[in-house]
Amino acid sequence: MDEIAKNLDKFKFYVEGKVQFNEVDSFEVVHNIQYLYWMENSRLEYLDKIGIKIGRNTIREKLPLMVVNTSISYLAPLFFTDKYRVYCRTASIGNSSLTMENIVTNESNEVCAIARSVMVHLEKGTFKSKRIPDEVREKIKQFEQVNLEISG
Numbered sequence: 001m002d003e004i005a006k007n008l009d010k011f012k013f014y015v016e017g018k019v020q021f022n023e024v025d026s027f028e029v030v031h032n033i034q035y036l037y038w039m040e041n042s043r044l045e046y047l048d049k050i051g052i053k054i055g056r057n058t059i060r061e062k063l064p065l066m067v068v069n070t071s072i073s074y075l076a077p078l079f080f081t082d083k084y085r086v087y088c089r090t091a092s093i094g095n096s097s098l099t100m101e102n103i104v105t106n107e108s109n110e111v112c113a114i115a116r117s118v119m120v121h122l123e124k125g126t127f128k129s130k131r132i133p134d135e136v137r138e139k140i141k142q143f144e145q146v147n148l149e150i151s152g
Contacts, residue, residue: 004101004114005075010147011087011103013049015042019082028080035072035113039102042088043117046100050143052136063136064122065098072115076106083107090140095152096121096129098140 015038023034048054052063059065078084087103097120104113123130131152141148 004116005103005111008087008103011089012143013046013089014085014087015045016083016085019078019080019084021080024080030078032074035104036070038086038104039115042086042102043100046088050139052139061124064124065119066122067117068120069118070115072113074113076110076112078106078112090144090148092149092151093132093137093140095131098132
């Protein structure tokens, strides 16, 4: 996972935020689950940015993706009112899966968390894996260009 943090230059997309009171524990440190929420939101914003319109039914009807694995490392704390960035990229595309990576940094650009998530494209109703549509593949390829591994 350390290689993710070393490759910040490969990340072309990020969202920004400010730590809210409801996101911290009694020590005013961001609760670990919040990072996963931020990363999930960054993935949706990323898809929207590359041209996959995100709407009310996108994930349920048009592009059913389910996270099947997430690995996260917490490297430095964020505190109430801190500003942060969540970087997001697609690292690889398989036949039915996407591997996405995230880096969370603070205002000083210190890496606070790194994560890798595998998402599987599902057949609606059966929850069986299904090939990622060519249109989605092309949009990701155009955006990521040389920083993308393709295996399916």
